[in-house]
Amino acid sequence: MEKQKGKKLLADNKQPLKAITKQDLHELKEYLERLVSWKEPLALVNEFFENQAIPLNKKKIVREYHSQAIMFQSFYEIFVLSMDTIEQKIEILEKREKVRV
DSSP states (O other), rough: OOOOTBOOOTTTSBBBBBOOOHHHHHHHHHHHHHHHHTTHHHHHHHHHHHOOOSOOOHHHOOOOOHHHHHHHHHHHHHHHHHHHHHHHHHHHHHSSSSSBB
């Protein structure tokens, strides 16, 4: 049987497969988990802005508005950083060398 050293592994669409390690996948999963962790706090923010209860208590609304704004600002900063990091990681993975047998 002839050895096929140096041949690239090909996917079904005849494109070469890239080397992606388990660590790469683990890092992407971590970033996704960070974003998923915001699901409940963001649901509270959404509930606050959807709540149109009457009569309005202006002092309570002002307090809640500021607390919701702080929570959203925290989320936004983490979200933007996470998206930038994920985009950079994907670019690195796209530039990886192809798998050889």
